Amino acid sequence: MKQQAANIREGQEILLTIKRLGINGEGVGYYKRQVVFVPGALPEEVVEVKITNTHPKYSEGLVKKIKKASPHRVKPPCPVYDVCGGCQLQHLEYGQQLREKRDIVIQSLERHSRFNASNVDIRPTIGMENPWNYRNKNQFQVGTNDKQELIAGLYAANSHNLIDIENCMVQHEATNKVTRTVLGILKELGIPAYDTKKKSGIVKTVVTRVGFASDQVQVVIITISEKLPKKREIIEQINKHLPEVVSIVQNVNKENTPLVFGEKTIHLWGEEAIEEKLGDLSYELSARTFFQLNPVQTVKLYDEVKKAAKLKGYEKVVDAYCGVGTIGLWLADSCKEVRGMDVIPESIEDAIQNAKRHSMDNVRYEVGKAEDIMPKWTKEGFRPDIVVVDPPRSGLDKKLMDTILKTAPKRIVYVSCNPSTLAKDLEYMGKAYRPKYIQPVDMFPQTSHVECVVEIVKRV
Structure with a gap:
């Protein structure tokens, strides 16, 4: 028998004031101290909600009627927006999407780590001039x-x-x-x-x-x-x-x-x-290789990675989860050496070819997991000054974080596509490293997703 959240039952209709957006783009409100998630509802709105699911720590509901609409609510232009699961925020004006995505990053830090907006510089989200037709x-x-x-x-x-x-x-x-x-x-x-x-x-x-x-x-x-x-x-x-x-x-x-x-x-x-x-770099993309889905914003994202890396020309850089070598090649002209790894062989083949195409002889790529290859490189005498990580939504492998902590680079640049796992990873490494700043970048307008570039430095 399913345990129900206190004071709320399935089928119940309640009046709710929406306080913020959740990480999946749903409205978040509180009813008798219980969290209620409401897809389609926006901050500042007062909505009539029908409870559809209850859980020990939260409930879920559907909007029956909007009693007071957000001043930022707009009509979604897509005819299947209400039924398609691809976008979550077309009903929110774009400038406000950017502000809410920064808030999602702040929420994730507060929920999962010792860090927050008072001890980390969390910058305004970098958006797009035209937030449509951007996926490649x-x-x-x-x-x-x-x-x-x-x-x-x-x-x-x-x-x-x-x-x-x-x-x-x-x-x-x-x-x-x-x-x-x-x-x-x-x-x-x-x-x-x-x-x-x-x-x-x-x-x-x-x-x-x-x-x-x-x-x-x-x-x-x-x-x-x-x-x-x-x-x-x-x-x-x-x-x-x-x-x-x-x-x-x-x-x-x-x-x-x-x-x-x-x-x-x-x-x-x-x-x-x-x-x-x-930018000035060209890439070969075969069928299974990972490549950022928004090329326009990717240039802004990689420029932010370069800013966070603060390269002087003498550094050795590891590009973990390197894909076809995009980030490593973006940095290669400003450092001494780049080494990257990825588990997909086709990606490494493309990365090697991309490096050859640009006559970059200070890069090296290997097939395998970062947590396995980095210790091998360390035994060979290669100790990176900077480690760049761009992991999947699940975040960093703990074995890799332990390897990074043991290797002790001067700086880590973390490119995150999931604020929750980012916050958890920052907490895991928090005794030895701290985030200096977080720069959100909107890679996926009209959705709840937000990418971040984080400069992480050693604690003094």
């Missing part, structure tokens, strides 16, 4: 509607209901066009979507990625097995209708997991990678 990669699940027609889109929040999305307003226009055209080609050729319940069909996901600078597009068709009927016809139709596509790839993902990509990649046609440019 589109990963749409493929399924069928009630008429058994192929559709592609995202799952509604907390459900397996696939929402057909014709034009995603945060995606680059080229990825929208290519995705819809590829879906039409699969439909015309009778290539079925994979059905997880029936365990039948073929195509799971269509991924498109565009180089903002090159206008090149790559198409990745993700399938449940190596079987992909009518490959030649698919390639011919893509060539015919989409001249901007320079690379067509099949990826095989046999597992029933949230992970989009599987381990096996089959090159079908054209180039194996597309080109992208950030």
